Amino acid sequence: MELLELLNRIFIQDGAWLTILKGIWATVQISALSLFFGTALGALVCFCRLKGRKIVRFLAVSYIAILRGSPVLMLLMLFYYGVFSGIDLSPITVAVFAFSIHTSAHVAELLRASFMALDRGQIEAARTLGFSKVQAFRLVTLPQLSRIAKPVYQSTIVNLIQWTSVVGYVTITDLTRVINNIASRTMQPMITIIVGMLIYLSMSYAVYGLFALWDWTHRKKGAGCHADD
């Protein structure tokens, strides 16, 4: 009973839950936008890395090496307090930029690894059977690529959500910052951190859940197709 009262006082009373929701929204917003732009940019970098001319390949390799080796907090602070300090960009825009390029380096590498794991013979067979390049990519390469890349991509998304916990350094009040503020105000750091961790855990499992749902829908569709046959 005492614990419930304590939880109510820390997380519910005086609109604290609304502040937590706002923090979650900031985290989701930055993560979703960075994932979208990071994936698109990552695919482009991967293409340059695999198919580009020598100089383009070199640039892509350097891009991946620098960004994958840089701590995301350093990148974020470098962009916010250095590179973009003279430009009137909102902290969220700068954060999305920093996380997008960081994620793109990881996505580029995971796509490259997935490409290398593909059976080249199947693509050649498709081309021999008269498939155009686009058709071979869409109907043969892409389904296999997404199946191979999916487990690592899930982890990348979960990592991205966790990386965003440093945005408090660039004046953004995200979930971690809200949790820290609550811990300071109530002087109850342990219980506050545990609840914060559970919220992050729920977000991670929501990602895994979405992928599981995707898999389940596809299996169902596949089974439906076979039944029709």
Added chain:
Amino acid sequence: MNMGKAKKLMGMLLCCALVGTMLAGCGSEKDQPAPATEKKANLRVGVLANLNASEKKLNEILQKIEEEAGDKAVTPNTYIYYDNLNSMQMGLSSKSIDAMSTYQSVADYLMARHSEFTLSNYPVHLKDAFCCAVRKDDTALQQAINTALDSMKADGTLDRLTKEYITELKKGEEPPKVEINRIEGADTLKVAVTGDLPPIDLILSDGSPAGFNTAVLAEMSKRMGKNIEIISVESAARSSTLTSKRADVIFWAIAPTGNDPRPADIDIPTGAVLTHPYFQDDIVHVDLKK
């Protein structure tokens, strides 16, 4: 039971007995009293990290202060530096430190919420002065803030705010919400707060900044005729926020001038100048009740 199983069971029992003996042995050794001739063990004291002074330099200063205080029976303390109050409090609760060094006002706020903490009998050697920091080239702003603070000091406003937000704060209560009224057509000052030093600086449950610093800001806004936009930032990024012009003013604590054993410029952010101090607080040690 066949012979193989019996051997396995015997082996497991022996392993358990061995581990148990080792653990019991460790415990009994630890419980033995220290020899009378040995110096008292030094304390591991948690300290909030200063941003611009190195830990080595701070260790030297703090140990010199202890030596001068004259308790020769105590070996110098070991200082462990923390980024924020939350982690230092958890360090104390988990006994990874023996005491935490913090401000009297913060210690009172903490002890009002946790009966397991108490003030140690460690004598007060130091105090900090609280002031604002502005960019070096922003001398007009520094002057304007100084004028506002001086007038607040002269007419007793600072004392009133200190009472209302710190010394006369009811046990277990949070400082009241602060309203900063908007002045139409006036310039806006961006001020960075951290929210991790209650009751001086905290963020209320609705997400609004509050505490003594915010109350001082509201009064400064009236006297300077400027709007205040408060931005919340991690303590370690305050200096970068100021020098990169993301904020015009930040809050800072310094060694007060006078008899303080620390050099006055020990922790002044590079590229910044400080205003007159508006509050001073003793540095005390908090430890767990025995």
